[in-house]
Amino acid sequence: MTSAAPESSPARLLHTGNEAPRRLRVVHGRDGVDLPAAERAVADLLRALGKDPSTEHLTDTPRRVAESLTELITPREFDLTTFPNDEGYDELVLARDIPVQSLCEHHLLPFRGVAHVGYLPGPRLLGLSKLARVVELFARDLQVQERLTTQVAGWLQEHLAPKGVGVVIEAEHLCMSLRGVQATGSRTVTSAVHGLIREDARSRQEFFTLARGF
Numbered sequence: 001m002t003s004a005a006p007e008s009s010p011a012r013l014l015h016t017g018n019e020a021p022r023r024l025r026v027v028h029g030r031d032g033v034d035l036p037a038a039e040r041a042v043a044d045l046l047r048a049l050g051k052d053p054s055t056e057h058l059t060d061t062p063r064r065v066a067e068s069l070t071e072l073i074t075p076r077e078f079d080l081t082t083f084p085n086d087e088g089y090d091e092l093v094l095a096r097d098i099p100v101q102s103l104c105e106h107h108l109l110p111f112r113g114v115a116h117v118g119y120l121p122g123p124r125l126l127g128l129s130k131l132a133r134v135v136e137l138f139a140r141d142l143q144v145q146e147r148l149t150t151q152v153a154g155w156l157q158e159h160l161a162p163k164g165v166g167v168v169i170e171a172e173h174l175c176m177s178l179r180g181v182q183a184t185g186s187r188t189v190t191s192a193v194h195g196l197i198r199e200d201a202r203s204r205q206e207f208f209t210l211a212r213g214f
């Protein structure tokens with residue numbers, strides 16, 4: 001078992017050998033979270049907004065907000081499980097409609113939607129649930145959608161060493177729908193592709209067709 005921190009120098013999972021199922025424990029706390037300081041800051045914010053944090057319903061709000069925000073920026077640990085691709089499966093593997101929820105780093109409001117994540121296998125296959133786990137690994141952070149998309153694709157390319165990777169994310173940003181321009185229902189689509197899915201026209205087209213779902 002090895003620990004991997006996504007932004008620094010994550011442990012390498014991959015490999016060219018065909019060993020049996022292999023698990024890499026991926027852990028990633030959010031360094032620098034100071035809950036008591038966050039609580040005090042939320043109480044200050046409430047006061048600055050003209051609210052009295054000592055009233056019955058607001059009294060625990062600073063703690064709740066501090067804990068909620070911490071939860072939303074802290075990914076859960078998981079095992080990244082891979083299997084040898086003994087049968088030489090060489091077509092796309094694609095998980096569609098993986099739920100995505102993250103926090104926009106400009107307004108600290110959620111953006112939510114779905115990710116479609118696919119890869120062209122190399123020597124190893126990834127446990128299917130792990131595609132969703134990797135999305136969460138980067139979504140639980142203050143994010144912009146473009147960075148989230150490229151981080152998921154880049155991490156899979158580095159750790160799975162597939163022949164190609166593609167990621168499409170479609171999300172609604174509450175900062176665009178609840179407030180500001182109030183463009184309710186507008187969804188932002190971003191993509192990132194590597195390897196053959198980027199370079200080979202047929203693979204690229206197949207990926208985007210499957211990601212669209214029709």
Ligand SMILES: Nc1nc2c(ncn2[C@@H]2O[C@H](COP(=O)(O)OP(=O)(O)OP(=O)(O)O)[C@@H](O)[C@H]2O)c(=O)[nH]1
Nearest residue numbers: 104105106107143144145146173175176179180181
């Ligand atoms: N590129 C990108 N922009 C984002 C994302 N999430 C939010 N934004 C945008 O970040 C921008 C911040 O612009 P500002 O003009 O500083 O913020 P603002 O005054 O609140 O802007 P309005 O939302 O237009 O009222 C807005 O246009 C948001 O829509 C994201 O994931 N990617």
Ligand SMILES: [Zn+2]
Nearest residue numbers: 104106107175
């Ligand atoms: Zn925003």
